[in-house]
Structure formats: C-alpha cells, structure tokens
Amino acid sequence: MLFRRIIADRVSTTWMVISISTILVLPLVIGIGLYVKAYPLLELKPFGELIGSSTWLPHEQKFGFLPFILGSLYVTLIAFCLSAPVCLLAAIFITQFSSKRFIYFMHPVIDILAGLPSVIYGVWGIIVIVPFISDYLAPLFGIKSSGYTILAGGIVLAVMCIPYILNMLIEVFNTIPSGLKEASLSLGATFWETVKHVVIKKGFPGIISAFGLGIAKAFGETMAVMMVVGNMLQTKFDLFDAGYPLPALIANNYGEMLSIPMYDSALMFAALLLFGIILLINLVFRYFIYRTKKNE
Amino acid sequence: MYLLKEEMMTHNKMINIVDTDIDTDSILQISNLNVYAGDHHILKNVNLRIPKNKITVLLGPSGCGKTTLLKCMNRLSDLYKELDVSGHIYIENDDILNTYKNIPSIRQKMGLLSQRPYPLPMSIYKNVAYGLKLKGIRDKNLIDYNIERHLKEVGLWDEVKDRLHNSPHSLSIGQQQRLCLARGLAVKPRIILADEPTSALDPISSKIIENLFKGLKKHYTIVLVTHVLRQAVRLADNVIFMSHGEIIEQGSPEHLFKNPQTDKLKEYMVDGN
Numbered sequence: 001m002l003f004r005r006i007i008a009d010r011v012s013t014t015w016m017v018i019s020i021s022t023i024l025v026l027p028l029v030i031g032i033g034l035y036v037k038a039y040p041l042l043e044l045k046p047f048g049e050l051i052g053s054s055t056w057l058p059h060e061q062k063f064g065f066l067p068f069i070l071g072s073l074y075v076t077l078i079a080f081c082l083s084a085p086v087c088l089l090a091a092i093f094i095t096q097f098s099s100k101r102f103i104y105f106m107h108p109v110i111d112i113l114a115g116l117p118s119v120i121y122g123v124w125g126i127i128v129i130v131p132f133i134s135d136y137l138a139p140l141f142g143i144k145s146s147g148y149t150i151l152a153g154g155i156v157l158a159v160m161c162i163p164y165i166l167n168m169l170i171e172v173f174n175t176i177p178s179g180l181k182e183a184s185l186s187l188g189a190t191f192w193e194t195v196k197h198v199v200i201k202k203g204f205p206g207i208i209s210a211f212g213l214g215i216a217k218a219f220g221e222t223m224a225v226m227m228v229v230g231n232m233l234q235t236k237f238d239l240f241d242a243g244y245p246l247p248a249l250i251a252n253n254y255g256e257m258l259s260i261p262m263y264d265s266a267l268m269f270a271a272l273l274l275f276g277i278i279l280l281i282n283l284v285f286r287y288f289i290y291r292t293k294k295n296e
Numbered sequence: 297m298y299l300l301k302e303e304m305m306t307h308n309k310m311i312n313i314v315d316t317d318i319d320t321d322s323i324l325q326i327s328n329l330n331v332y333a334g335d336h337h338i339l340k341n342v343n344l345r346i347p348k349n350k351i352t353v354l355l356g357p358s359g360c361g362k363t364t365l366l367k368c369m370n371r372l373s374d375l376y377k378e379l380d381v382s383g384h385i386y387i388e389n390d391d392i393l394n395t396y397k398n399i400p401s402i403r404q405k406m407g408l409l410s411q412r413p414y415p416l417p418m419s420i421y422k423n424v425a426y427g428l429k430l431k432g433i434r435d436k437n438l439i440d441y442n443i444e445r446h447l448k449e450v451g452l453w454d455e456v457k458d459r460l461h462n463s464p465h466s467l468s469i470g471q472q473q474r475l476c477l478a479r480g481l482a483v484k485p486r487i488i489l490a491d492e493p494t495s496a497l498d499p500i501s502s503k504i505i506e507n508l509f510k511g512l513k514k515h516y517t518i519v520l521v522t523h524v525l526r527q528a529v530r531l532a533d534n535v536i537f538m539s540h541g542e543i544i545e546q547g548s549p550e551h552l553f554k555n556p557q558t559d560k561l562k563e564y565m566v567d568g569n
Contacts, residue, residue, distance in 0.1 A: 099377050179414040182372050186408035187427035187483055188400045202417040
C-alpha cells in the first residue's frame, strides 16, 4: 500500500516537472526556429539596415522594416493612451466604490468583451469606427481621410485591451487589504484621498504589470487591427493616415508571395522582431515592478 | 419642501436629545444602536457610555459584534455597504450617525489601532505626517516636531530616528504597531479605538503596547476590544461583556469578575482566557 502511494507521489512529481519544462522550453524553441528561418536574410543584410531603413521593395531585395515597427508602435501607443486611464478608473470604481451587486453584473460584461473573437472587433471597426473617422472626425480637423487609419486601429485595439487590462487591475485592487483603507480613512482622509495616496500607491507594481502585459498583448494583436488600419507603408505619425503594423505584414503576405527570393526569410525576420520586441516590453516592465517593490 | 421640513424636525429632535441625555463624565454615548447585515442582526439594541480618560474594554467571544461596534464608533461601518446601521452615537454632543458635519473630521477625533499593523505604503516619516498633512499642516518644522514627539510618545523614536525615510516594512511587527499608534496620535484624537491590537504580536511587544495604553489614558479615552480575559483584567477600568450582539454585563473589572451575574460571563471566565 505504502509502495503504491510512493509510486503515485513520484509519478505526479515527474509529471509536473515535465509540464513545467515544456512551458519553459516553448519560447526558446519558437525563438530559435524563427532565428534559423530568418538567418538567410540576416546573412545578406546587416541588422541595422533591416530595422533602420524604410525602403520596402522585395523585388529588389530591399527590406526595410522601419515602417512596420513604427506602425505597430503608433497603434499600440494610441491604444494604450486610450485604454489605460479608462481601465484604471473603472477598476477603482468597481473595486472601491460600487456595490457587490454591481460587481456581479460587471463580471459577465467584462467576460463577454474579453471572449469576443478579434474578427468581430475588426468588423465593428469597419462598420462603426472607420466611417465615424472619415465622415465626422477627420472633417472636424479639415482633413480628408479614408477612415482606414492608425487612429482606427488604435481605437479598436484599445477596446480589445480594455477587458484584458481591466480584469488584471481588478485582481490587483482586490488584493489590497481593507485594513489599509480603514487606517487611512481613520486618519481623516476622504475616500478619494485614500484611493489616491494608499490604494493606487500600494497597487502600483500590479498596475504597472497589468499595463505592461496589456501593451505586450496589444503589440502582437493582428486580425482586428489589420482590418481597419489601412495597411500602407508609412513612417510618419499621422492619426488620420494609414499604417502597416508588423503582425499585419506577416498575416497578409505569408503564403502569398513566397516565390520572391528571401521573402520567406524576411517575413520570418518580421516575426522574430515581433517576438523580440514583446520580450523586451515584458522585461522592461518586470524590471519596473522589481524596482518599485524594492523601493517600497 | 415637505422633506426639508421633516428633516428639520428630526434635527430639532436630535438637538433635544443631546441636551437632556449627555452625561458630562462620558465622552461617548451609544443609544439604541442596531446593526443588521441582511437578515443577520449583528448588534441588538446596544446602549452604553464610555467614560472619559479611562480604558473601556469590550470583552467577548469572537463574532459577538465587538469589532462591528468599534467600527460604528468612527463610521468605518460606511465602508461595508451590506451593513444597515441605526441608532445614535454621541461624541461630544455630536450624533455622528446622523450628522451634517463631514465624516473625515469626525474620524480624526478617533485614532484606530487594528488587529495587525497596516503601515501605509510610504516611509516611516510620511506615515506619521499623513494625518498632519490631511489636517492642512504644511509647516515642515511643525510636522517634524510632531513626528518626533509622537514617536517618542510610543517609545519608537530612538529605534527609528536614523531611518525615518525607510519603508516601515523594515520594522518588526511590534514596532509597526507602535508606528500605527503614533500615526493615530499625531492627528490629536480624543479617543483611541483599539481592535485586538496585540493579537498579532509577541508577548514582549504586547506588553509594551499594554504599558503604553496605561500611560496614554491620562490624555486619551481608550476603547479596547479583546477576547483575552487576562488582558481585560490587566488594563480595564470599565468592562463591557458582549455576547451574540448584546451587552450582557458591564461594570468595573473588580466588580464584574468577582461576582459575575450571568451564566454567559461565568462560562466565559472559565473557558476564555
């Protein structure tokens, strides 16, 4: 009997170790795979030229990824600026000010938003956001625009990120002990002062990490953005002009124009860039969290 | 218009009650306090007086409503929206449950010390300065003076004077609790509400806190919640024994513990220490 229990113990431990090693190895395998595939291009052109140049002429073997990188950054930046304040204030309201009944009502709403497939957000962008920009918003500034713009991509992406960031922020604020709030209130702080000086400050590392994960997710989001962003090469930051983010480049072209020499390798390099940038974003935010926790 | 009239009438009625009922020796008076959480009747028609500059101990088994009663006294019950509070709590002629004054200034009349220390997420210095700044004090010299004074008052100054700008998490839990006490004293409260303040502390830190209370009662009124009988015997000038949301017995500790009148208290004195 004891022998069987010990065997079961060993088996379950081994099983867990195998599971965790798979998870640890996966990013490494993907990274190496992308690097191997992108290697022919890296052999042909220096890394600096690939990411620094904005000439994209695959037929002439000119691969400049700058417009794509910038396109991704612009869209992500707009999405972040639009969603971060909304999420922060909504999470504070849900966790600190609202009643329990409202929270029960709110959870399914967030879950629905989070569960919608991105293509639905894309269609919604095309039928609502794009016409809104071309017919109302752009003329307001005296600009002619097709509506398929960086701004449209940013708005759609922001809406997609909201449930994701909001859920994480709610978790963060729920971990703050009520004793801490009571301490601040009993010293004569108003509720808002308590939120500002205590709740946000205590949850700061968590808030940063929620934003970081949100940005990393937004950066790689493909389908919905691709449908509304216009997909035109562009390096300047213009809200009412089209852009071409990295994920859209890969999704639009992979499997299509692979007869062009080096094109396959170039798309793999784009994937590797995406991989690297998202890794970098995560590392930077991890470092922020580490710093704020240390200084606390 | 009708509502306004009704409001004025109740206001007048309240003033009348204040005139007739207030006892000059008691700083805090509770009458007909009822608290419900849904169908659950947590506090059942509580009436009591807290004498000035004395340590009043709220004694009773866990879950008897001691903490809820304490939280009603500084309106922290507002935080729990499921609680339905009715009745009157008078602090210095002010019915704080039905007041038109702002709640933060009422709360500043009471310092709170909770079961375990909750230092605010800022430096030791800023923890004590927090309440002062909320009072509108901006003069740095005055803030520095008060911080030193109150940290000395709780015997923490010598231990922290070289690391005032460090995080309070570098302190031991007993030191953190004293920091929380100093932080509460800095807003110049009239009453200290202590909710089992030594339950998370080791015996030595507990003793320090208990001794502090004995000294502090010269200047402050202390309401101490505890379920430890021995602590009540050591500290109390006045004991209120509660069970299931009701006040069972109250009086001086000598009187109460030598001649317990009710079975509940007798039972608690045998089992609860």
